[in-house]
Amino acid sequence: MIKPFRLLIILFLLVSVLFCEPPPRDGMALGYMTTPNSIVYRSPFSDERAADFWLDIPEFTIGEVGAFRIGCGAGYAMFIVRQDDFAFMLRPQVSFAYIEQGYHRGEIALGVAGAVTAYLDHIGLEDVDVYAGISLGSTIELGEDFTAFHLLLSRQEPFGILIGVMKYF
Incomplete structure (x- = not known):
């Protein structure tokens, strides 16, 4: 026989899972992402769409052949199959980089990123998302x-394994 307190907890969990909505993501966000290592600013249009802008953290190589890389980029993040705790993100993107490696060169990259975004609101980290996926282009x-x-490309900068964290304000 189920005790009344346990029945109440089961009913509460069932109702919260069935009728709970994904957390709102309608304010600006700041975060970090890999490939390339960047500081990201997100400006949402709605809960399902956002513009991402990032500035790469400069990379330096020291040795016989010194190197330097700096860049920036932009993307249009679309959150599809949005659930209570997660969503799938698809983001077409473009990035630009200046590379000094014994000679000067510029780089233009066109690609797409796909990731699973986990909302951490349910574990007490309000307005924080983490995401993991891959980008190629x-x-x-x-x-x-x-x-x-x-x-x-899927393993050479600016593409590869994508891991990030975003804090919404």
Whole structure:
């Protein structure tokens, strides 16, 4: 026989799971993401759409051949199959980088990122999301005397494993 207190807890959990709505994400957000290592600003249009803008954390290589990389990017995040605790994110994106590696070159990258976004509101971290996924795309490198195209990259910057955290305000 089920005790009344346990029955009440089961009913509360059942109602909260069935009728609970995903947490609102309608304010601006700041965060961090990998590939490339970036500080991200998110400006939501609604709970399902947002514009992402990021500034890459500069990378330096020290040694016989010194190198430097700085960049920025933008994307249009779409949250699909939005549930109480998670959503799938799909984000077409473009990024630009300046690379100094013994010679100067610019990089334009067009791609798409896909990730699972977990809302941490249910564990007490209000307005915090974490996400993990992958990004892939193509780059165009423009140098002083060369142009190179790299198609369908998934393991070379600015594409690869995508991990991030966002805090909404």
